[in-house]
Amino acid sequence: NAGVTQTPKFRILKIGQSMTLQCTQDMNHNYMYWYRQDPGMGLKLIYYSVGAGITDKGEVPNGYNVSRSTTEDFPLRLELAAPSQTSVYFCASSYFKVDDGYTFGSGTRLTVV
Amino acid sequence: AQTVTQSQPEMSVQEAETVTLSCTYDTSESDYYLFWYKQPPSRQMILVIRQEAYKQQNATENRFSVNFQKAAKSFSLKISDSQLGDAAMYFCASNSGGGADGLTFGKGTHLIIQP
Numbered sequence: 001n002a003g004v005t006q007t008p009k010f011r012i013l014k015i016g017q018s019m020t021l022q023c024t025q026d027m028n029h030n031y032m033y034w035y036r037q038d039p040g041m042g043l044k045l046i047y048y049s050v051g052a053g054i055t056d057k058g059e060v061p062n063g064y065n066v067s068r069s070t071t072e073d074f075p076l077r078l079e080l081a082a083p084s085q086t087s088v089y090f091c092a093s094s095y096f097k098v099d100d101g102y103t104f105g106s107g108t109r110l111t112v113v
Numbered sequence: 114a115q116t117v118t119q120s121q122p123e124m125s126v127q128e129a130e131t132v133t134l135s136c137t138y139d140t141s142e143s144d145y146y147l148f149w150y151k152q153p154p155s156r157q158m159i160l161v162i163r164q165e166a167y168k169q170q171n172a173t174e175n176r177f178s179v180n181f182q183k184a185a186k187s188f189s190l191k192i193s194d195s196q197l198g199d200a201a202m203y204f205c206a207s208n209s210g211g212g213a214d215g216l217t218f219g220k221g222t223h224l225i226i227q228p
Contacts, residue, residue, distance in 0.1 A: 033215050035215075040220065040221075041220055041221075042117070042204055042206075042218030042219050042220050042221055043158075043204070043206075043216075043218045044218070045214070045215040045216070048214060048215050056214070058214065058215060088156065090158065092158075101148065101160040101163055102158070102160070102216070104157065104158035104159075106155075106156060106157055107156045107157075109156075
C-alpha cells in the first residue's frame with residue numbers, strides 16, 4: 001500500500017522556469033490537498049480538491065495551478081517560478097473531508113534560484 | 114478565518130519524563146476538529162492524536178494525551194515517558210469541520226529529548 005506518493009523529492013529551478021509536482025494516492029480518497037511549508041512555519045494550504053474535476057483555492061494560491069482529472073492524481077503546476085516559491089511542498093489526501101485525518105506524502109523540497 | 118498559536122518554539126525534556134506542548138486556537142465554528150501532527154527529521158507528517166470539539170472527553174493514544182479546554186480554546190499535548198524517538202517538530206492544527214478546505218496549522222514546537 002503506497003499511500004500518497006510525491007515526485008520529485010528534490011528540485012532546483014531557475015527563476016522563470018515552470019514545473020509540475022506530481023501527487024498520486026491509491027486509497028480511493030475523495031479529498032486531496034496541496035500545502036507549502038516555509039522554514040520555521042506551519043503548513044499553508046495552496047489548493048484543494050473534493051473530487052475529480054473539482055478544485056478550489058486555499059490560503060496561498062497565487063503562482064500555482066492544479067487539476068484533478070482522476071481520483072488518484074492531483075498535480076500542482078508552478079508557472080514562472082520565483083524565489084518566494086522556495087519551500088517544501090506536501091500533498092495530502094483524506095476520505096471524508098479532514099475529520100479522519102490526512103495521509104501525507106513525503107514532500108518535495110523546491111529551491112528557486 | 115481560524116488561527117492556531119503555538120507559543121513554545123522549542124521544548125526540551127529528559128528521556129522518560131513528561132512534557133506538555135501548548136496550543137491555542139481561535140474559531141467561530143461550533144463544530145470543529147483539532148489535531149497534533151509530528152514531523153521528524155525525515156519530513157514525514159504523522160498524525161499523533163485528534164479531538165472532536167463536541168466530545169468533552171480528552172483523547173488518548175498510548176503515551177500521548179490531550180487537555181482540551183473548549184471555553185479557553187486550548188488544546189495541549191502531553192507526552193508521557195518521553196522517548197528518543199519522540200524528538201521532532203510538533204504541529205497543532207484545526208479545521209472547521211463544516212467544510213473541506215483543509216487544516217490551519219500552528220508554527221510548530223521543536224521537541225528535544227535529552228538522553
